[in-house]
Amino acid sequence: MSQGEQVGPLDEAVGYVLKRAATALRTAMDAALRPLDLTVPQYSCLEVLSQQPGLSNAELARAVFVTRQSMNLVLRGLQDRGLITRPATAPHGRALPTELTPAGRHQLKAASTAVRAVEARMLTPFTKSQQTRLLNDLLACVEALD
Secondary structure, three states: OOOOOOOOOHHHOHHHHHHHHHHHHHHHHHHHHHHHOOOHHHHHHHHHHHHOOOEOHHHHHHHHOOOHHHHHHHHHHHHHOOOEEOOOOOOOOOOOOEEEOHHHHHHHHHHHHHHHHHHHHHOOOOOHHHHHHHHHHHHHHHHHHO
16 A cells, blocks of 8 residues: 555455454453453463463563553452462562462363354354464464564
8 A cells, every 4th residue: 555545445454354353253252251250351361371371460461462550450350269379479580470270270161162162153154274274364464563
């Protein structure tokens, strides 16, 4: 697109449609997680911790796409519910490594099932090969902008 050129019809603008898809996914995930009393950032935090236990607040914030301040609130809420554990003092430096509790792993199992169902519904129009192509295309978009 040259300087001064307009985007054109929004339903033909990849960025706009991608944002619509992300918003629709987030809305569907919110609805699926609500009965479990989890928000999308809380679920994402549990999912990341299950795959990378011991991350600090800052590392979790980056992985979940929220600010460090927001992650503090997410972690406090999860800790108050007994879903994660953090030491009272940092073993090294200032970072408090966070891990799932057994209750957190149990809650994550239910949440992951709910989120996988949302993703499956979103991908219903695509064959397996089209799903793989979509994933690869989205990863290429990310790499192009990083």
